Amino acid sequence: MAVSYFMKITKLTAAAFLILFFQGCTKDVDFNQLDDANIHATYISTLIYLNLAAPDFLDDFNREIAVTEDLVQAPINNDSKPYLEKVEFTVITENTFSRNFRLSITFYDAFGTPIYVLQPMINVPENSSELTTIIEIPKQDIPYIYNTKFFGFAIFMSPSIDGSAISINDASTFDLKSSAKLFFNFRKI
Amino acid sequence: MRRLSWFIFLVYAIGFSQNKQVLYDFTGLPQTLLLNPGAEVDNKFHFGMPMFSQISAQGGFTGFSAYDIFADNGIDINDKIKAAVNNYGTAEFILFNQQLEVFNGGFRLPNKDYLSFGYYEEVDFLGKIPRDVVDLYYDGNTVIDRRYSIKKLAARAEMLGVLHLGLSKKFNEKWNFGVRAKIYSSVFNANTKSNSGSFYTEEGTQNIYRQHLDNVNLLMQTSGVFFRNGEEIDASYVKSKLLFGGNLGLGIDLGFTHHYSKQWTITGSILDLGFVNNSKNTESFLYKGDYELEGAQLNFDRNNPQNYWSDLKEDFDNSILSDTLYKSFISFRPVKLNGSASYSFGQKQDDCRYLIDDGFYLNKIGFHLFSTVGAVHSYMAATFFYERRFSKHFQTKLTYTVDPFSFANIGLGLSANIGVVNLYFAADNLLSLNNIYNAKSASFQLGINFIFKDKN
Known part of the structure; x- marks a missing residue:
């Protein structure tokens, strides 16, 4: 009894497998869809910050410096070049000086030639509390990033309206915080 | 695109199995001795057809199938x-x-x-990819305070030759024990396990964000991957390493078969209880430490210009120890455990319903548990099976397996003896045969043996 029962099971199983075998071994797949695959990933990175006081805007003779500059080496390799679509900088400033400031960020190539200036420049009004500025490098300007070897930061201090000068004992500060948002599209290249 | 198709086909269609649930304890095939050295065989002697007695491999991914992504069903691939x-x-x-x-x-x-x-010869690769790594790649790191951990990141890869000698000994009518000694000769080995560390971003105090690499401890050991003496990798190199010119190791398999009663049988085995001493061409990479970054503070000091990038790099190098080690290491083989309980029934009768062979049953049902235990990853698989002997010349086995790849893995084994020639074929994941792209794993084994039975 048991034998015949299992014989039936075996026959049914064999029939099932035959159906499976002859049904065909694949359903429709389209590997060309990979050409349309886009993986959008966004990464945030901390950048530079400043805490500048009165002496930072004065020379050795305590005279005002109209333009204060600094350079940062750009550790950029080309690995991400095909995938980077946009960069968005967030800059938060706070200024207790009675002066307006303008911050300019310039990209320099390996020969020290300026190749790109972030637009717009960041204007920091006198005695301003926390201000957030967002600057975008659009897709068409991304290649400049990969030719950049140095970022140049220049702070332009406007002259005072009443002709007064910053004193070395001035307790005012110019603070800046920044971050970058990098928008990648990991697609088939 | 064609290469990708071929890769997917190879991984999903021509996979063979490390868990050989169909082959395990199957009709006394010689290959069952490799899965349980204590298996019972009633041969006088046997030999396999050189290079064709068993070809075996397995491919699988527990995450998703090729069909999940590439199905031509009108749904946008990005949604899939x-x-x-x-x-x-x-x-x-x-x-x-x-x-x-x-x-x-x-x-x-x-x-x-x-x-x-x-x-x-064996090639083995296993990689464990944590969700945090996938999320970091797929979404980025914009979620503040989200920790992306590499704790579950682990991998092993090795290629080795194995020379083995085993003995199956019948102690009495109830017990059969077996042991197999193995000498391993490793061509290459790479492994990373027991890693820790996480990356996260939080709101900063000096700057908008502060970013952390927290408790990083990452070790990757390799042998036979990097070469300092200018050795060239070609076929003769691989051959020489497979034939005991590589890093050597020892292992042992143990197994038993116990006839609890005339119809109930219990078997068990532990395989690859062994190690390889990696002493040639070793190179290991260690990263350890904690690092936090709030950004570079520009000081606009004309008299003391700073190289901010090299300062940051130096700070990173001081915080995260990065070392390359060239010392020997021991790698353990992933241990495989098998256990089964089966019930045989249905004795063969002649036309007058007289028993033809008192100890010969036509049917066997049972349960088989497989587990692989390793430092990189461990997993289990459970199998129900039904084995049917149509005659002494033709046997079949049907299996239903639940494993990390599938809850509905149906397998089938066939073994035919034509004179002294034995042909066997075993395959699993047959439900995926109608669409191999939808299989997360697949396996089959086949081979040819020459088996000479005892006349009595």
């Missing part, structure tokens, strides 16, 4: 990728295992013990 990422577990693993039996033989000793021996 998103769904696959959403369904991704805490950690999924990808594995590939391949074995090629170069030679295999055995014979019965005068004291009735069965001595078997052989040599096979």
Whole structure:
């Protein structure tokens, strides 16, 4: 009894497998869809910050410096070049000086030639509390990033309206915080 | 695109199995001795067809199938990728295992013990990918305070040759024990396990964000991957390393068969209880430490210009120890455990319903548990099976397996004896045959043996 029962099971199983075998071994797949695959990933990175006081805007003779500059080496390799679509900088400033400031960020190539200036420049009004500025490098300007070897930061201090000068004992500060948002599209290249 | 198709086909369609649930304890095939050295065989002697006695490998990925992504069903591929990422577990693993039996033989000793021996080549890869790594790649790191951990990140890869010699000994009518000694010769080995560390971003105090690498401890050990003496990798190099010119190791398999009663049988085995001493061409990479970055503070000091980038790099190098080690290390083989309980029934009768062979049952049902235990990853598989002997010349086995790849893995084994020639074929994941792209794993084994039975 048991034998015949299992014989039936075996026959049914064999029939099932035959159906499976002859049904065909694949359903429709389209590997060309990979050409349309886009993986959008966004990464945030901390950048530079400043805490500048009165002496930072004065020379050795305590005279005002109209333009204060600094350079940062750009550790950029080309690995991400095909995938980077946009960069968005967030800059938060706070200024207790009675002066307006303008911050300019310039990209320099390996020969020290300026190749790109972030637009717009960041204007920091006198005695301003926390201000957030967002600057975008659009897709068409991304290649400049990969030719950049140095970022140049220049702070332009406007002259005072009443002709007064910053004193070395001035307790005012110019603070800046920044971050970058990098928008990648990991697609088939 | 064609290459990708071929890769997917190879991984999903021509996979063989490390868990050989169909082959395990199947009709006394000589290959069952490799899965349980204490298996019972009633051969006088046997030998496998060189290079064709068993070819074996497995491919699988627990995360998603090729069909999940590439189905031509009108759904945008990006939506399918998103769904696959959403369904991704805490950690999924990808594995590939391949074995090629170069030679295999055995014979019965005068004291009735069965001595078997052989040599096979094995390639094994297993990678465990944590969800945090997938999320970091797929979404980025914009979620503040989210920790992306590499704790579950682990991988092993190795290629080795295995020379083995085993003995199956019948102690009495109820117990049969077996042991197999193995010598491993490793071509290459790479492994990373027990890693820790996480990356996260939080709101800063000096700057908008502060970013952390927290408690990083990452070690990757390699042998036979990097070469300092200008050795060239070609076929003769691989051959020489497979044939005991590589890093050597020892292992042992143990197994038993117990006839609890006339119809109930219990078997068990532990395989690859062994190690390889990696002493040649070793190179290991260690990263350890904590690092936090709030950004570079520009000081606009004309008299003391700073190289901010090199300062940051120096700070990073001081915080995260990065070391390359060239010392020997021991790698343990992933241990495989098998256990089964089966019930035989349905004795063969002639036309007058007289028993033809009192100890010969036509049917066997049972339960088989497989587990692989390793430092990189461990997993289990459970199988129900039904074995049917149509005659002494033709046997079949049907299996239903639940494993990390599938809850509905149906397998089938066939073994045919034509004179002294034995042909066997075993395959699983047959439900995926109608659409191999939808299989997360697949396996089959086949081979040719020459089996000479005892006349009595």
